[in-house]
Amino acid sequence: MMKRWINAGGATLLAAGLCYALGVPIAPAAETAASAADDAAAQVSRGKSLFVTYGCGWCHEDGGRKAGKCPQLMNTERDDNFMLTRIAIGSEGKMPAFGAMLKGPDLQALLAYIHSLKAETK
Numbered sequence: 565m566m567k568r569w570i571n572a573g574g575a576t577l578l579a580a581g582l583c584y585a586l587g588v589p590i591a592p593a594a595e596t597a598a599s600a601a602d603d604a605a606a607q608v609s610r611g612k613s614l615f616v617t618y619g620c621g622w623c624h625e626d627g628g629r630k631a632g633k634c635p636q637l638m639n640t641e642r643d644d645n646f647m648l649t650r651i652a653i654g655s656e657g658k659m660p661a662f663g664a665m666l667k668g669p670d671l672q673a674l675l676a677y678i679h680s681l682k683a684e685t686k
Contacts, residue, residue, distance in 0.1 A: 573609050607676040607677075610673040610676075610677075611675070611677025611678070612627070613669070614674050618666075623659070627681065629683065632660070634659065638681035639679075646670050652671060
């Protein structure tokens with residue numbers, strides 16, 4: 565058991581040394597996971613803000629959770645490419661195009677918001 569622990573420790577030191585030599589920052593896994601979760605939460609928050617700002621809720625009711633004048637977005641079976649394309653170029657007579665106003669990061673934030681939709685509990 566001690567030999568395995570020493571080998572694992574040696575591998576960790578070797579990896580840390582390589583990261584240092586290559587200039588790769590070393591961050592603890594928990595810190596990296598927390599940072600990724602913070603980034604994802606910020607992207608969902610940005611998407612929600614865009615959803616409200618651009619009036620998406622006018623047609624996609626309850627923040628996209630219910631069908632209104634347009635389909636429900638929560639639990640959609642549409643793939644990401646379809647949704648991004650529809651947001652960007654719209655659909656004549658069905659949905660306005662937002663591609664002139666929203667670019668890649670904003671579209672990705674909207675997509676993150678749509679994926680985050682869950683039924684609200686009251």
